[in-house]
Amino acid sequence: MLRDTRRDFLKQLSALGLTTALGGRAMDAFADEVLKVAVAYVSPIGDVGWTKQHDLARQAMEAAFPGKIKVVKVEGVSQAQDAERVFRDLANQGNKLVIGTSFSHMTPMMKVAQSMPKTTFELCSGIKTLKNMGAFEARYYEGTYLAGIVAGKMSKSNVLGFIGGFPVPDILGPANAFLLGARSVNPKASCKVIWLSSWYDPAKERDAANALISEGADVVMSMTDTPTTVQVGEEKGVWTVGYASDMSKYGPKKHLTSFVVDWSSEYINAARTVMDGTWKSSHRWDGLKTGVVKMSPYNPAIPKDVLAHVAQQEQAIIAGKLHPFAGPIRDQSGKERVAAGSTLPDDQLKGINWFVEGMQGNLPRS
Template identity: 50%
Template structure:
């Protein structure tokens, strides 16, 4: 009798639930997947994306459920992870490295009802779009500080791969430095990896041994800042504030902030209003910020940088304002002209002031 009564009560409860409007029924949270190219750690590229994920979780609460896989190589493994997220019910997949682009494109065609966002790429489709930050804005400001702080007039830069976003940063850093110190020379060593602390450290140490008294990097680990701290030279962190790894060395850092973008994008997808538009946000959008400046930076230099930062924010100054001249002496942008986004996205050269050469395969 007791079992029959329980069944009747359960059936009644189901009937009541079925009669409720959809809005009254609890909806399952939307699944969202993140693919990370390096370990999360406590600083760096992936760390900043994961901080953005957490910020989004705090903002959206039980509307979403996030998952992530870290240290995913840019190859067949990336395609497998992206596909598994889509096949297991993810409504949105964020793939956070340049080398994931073609794999995202392939999987997006197979899952037309899933929305895919790809960091730093350039391809798009109906359910697939790129997003990026204007790293070069912070790099120009770092360059101005470097130009004022260097004594050797040699600056060092550890790069991952010679792709447009990295070249934009190197060139902006060089132009910023030479705007205040035209005798500056920038030397570049490629790690050929986004995340390889050993190679990054070796490259930074080599640059320092070549006379660089200020170094920076476009790689994911803190190795360059740590090397600078060890050798008693200055550095700029990247992606994150890395001052705890180089309290004396780090002058500031170009930091990236993704939380507002992730929150806004997910809200749009859930509301059905998202469109596959390329997003490229900078200082004015809050996606690029400078970390607090080291007290070693003189007050007049800090004031100069804050003024430039404000001008970038209000649109009255663009780091790639002509003349822009490459290493061969060819004018790439006329005096007074401002480089448009399409041209920036195709950047494949070093500007004057960079003494290193691009790999011959390019």
């Protein structure tokens, strides 16, 4: 189905190419009035999840500039070869702002951006920029640290579970912070990790969630694009933490909270600056302080003293008084990575490739 979606879209692009070729000055005049924007989603748009949050940001962008923006969107662009072709076609069809939504889009977008200097590119989850390509990301680890505090308090087995798509820095950091938050209130806590090698695979995610639960995890969090883990937790009577969207409706009894990502400000600011000619390449990394990361309502079963502590820690993070990666921190092998009195610098956090002590799982060798 995803291939059909891309094929149909590319056919539409070809048709638009004929129109553009015939358009001449008419198309130039249209471009002056309406900004053409394209968004490539890494997975299908669902009811919740990563891609849903990007689509909500797309809607917010259109609402912010009524009649001034025309947006085309492509779903299921997950393979690098597809991404490069789609980005190139989108730029060739006159889209002045092209937005990618996955770390896996970075290399193909860079290739296209270098050959399309008049097009502005923005990439979510990217760690590299070019003169005409910016990047934006969220400090997910701030949200997972808070969720970890709750998990550490609610766990009876002292075993947490984490399911991730791929072991890239923007998943590794939050996974580590989940355990760091738990250990801040429960030093006995550990966390088992399973990688799916996919951003969207509900069947594989279900198997992973069941596996973690069978191994003793009584709080499980996932960073994938489905609510599957929350659904499994509800079925099995195990606490869960959602990701990207509020997933409480999929686990009304056992969903503890979700760390929500709101990209609206990123999309709106990108469109505004491209339209007014002030856009400049940058790498933005925002979190709780700016509202890019938010916590969804907490489960009423969580004790009030736990909620009070979480609220206090959230305000400390916002105020800059607490950093989830404050030392001392040792890695999985026992090596000190962050000394006491220090915090892990942003540049190292953005490229993190190691597990903190207490994480149980494998990482590919570099």
